[in-house]
Amino acid sequence: MNYFAHVSSYVDEPCTIGDGTKIWHFSHIMPHCIIGENCNIGQNVVISPEVVLGDNVKVQNNVSIYTGVTCDDDVFLGPSCVFTNVINPRSAVNRKSEYLKTHVGKGASIGANATIVCGHDIGKFAFIGAGAVVTKHVPDYALMVGNPARQMGWMSEYGHRLTFDDKGVAVCSESGERYQLIDSKVEKLTTKTT
Numbered sequence: 001m002n003y004f005a006h007v008s009s010y011v012d013e014p015c016t017i018g019d020g021t022k023i024w025h026f027s028h029i030m031p032h033c034i035i036g037e038n039c040n041i042g043q044n045v046v047i048s049p050e051v052v053l054g055d056n057v058k059v060q061n062n063v064s065i066y067t068g069v070t071c072d073d074d075v076f077l078g079p080s081c082v083f084t085n086v087i088n089p090r091s092a093v094n095r096k097s098e099y100l101k102t103h104v105g106k107g108a109s110i111g112a113n114a115t116i117v118c119g120h121d122i123g124k125f126a127f128i129g130a131g132a133v134v135t136k137h138v139p140d141y142a143l144m145v146g147n148p149a150r151q152m153g154w155m156s157e158y159g160h161r162l163t164f165d166d167k168g169v170a171v172c173s174e175s176g177e178r179y180q181l182i183d184s185k186v187e188k189l190t191t192k193t194t
Contacts, residue, residue, distance in 0.1 A: 018055065068099040068118060072106040079112045087118065107157055127155040141186040154186050
């Protein structure tokens with residue numbers, strides 16, 4: 001075992017947990033999960049069966065990640081955010097065969113207390129604001145806020161708001177990386193400004 005699990009946490013076997021991952025107080029990792037290397041699972045986190053987390057995923061305190069969720073590398077899940085996996089839950093009706101999938105792309109961030117309604121994917125490097133309720137697919141690099149979440153702009157891979165010029169080009173204020181906006185899609189360009 002090359003990962004750390006606090007004595008108060010539960011890790012149900014079988015599951016796969018990568019080297020360098022840390023699982024903190026009162027968290028529960030259920031069977032058949034795959035958790036990558038160097039992840040940080042905060043306090044009071046529930047990761048349901050068959051969830052897949054990539055490398056370097058940061059899961060803050062009180063997060064619930066339900067069956068059907070997959071996250072690519074470098075995803076940030078803010079405190080108390082939650083995923084759902086059934087559109088119409090009822091206590092007296094078993095809908096385990098109706099779980100809908102949600103995929104979170106590389107480098108995306110989901111803010112504190114956000115809710116991701118199942119069946120809607122989050123694009124790479126998207127930024128979901130605190131308290132947002134996502135009810136539709138989110139494009140790569142999109143900034144989403146509100147209930148229901150609405151797109152308010154675009155974010156760089158470093159987490160800064162992008163402002164596009166009349167040629168559809170924006171520059172990240174921290175990294176100097178350049179981005180192109182064409183037909184409501186953002187792509188990172190290969191050259192930086194100096």
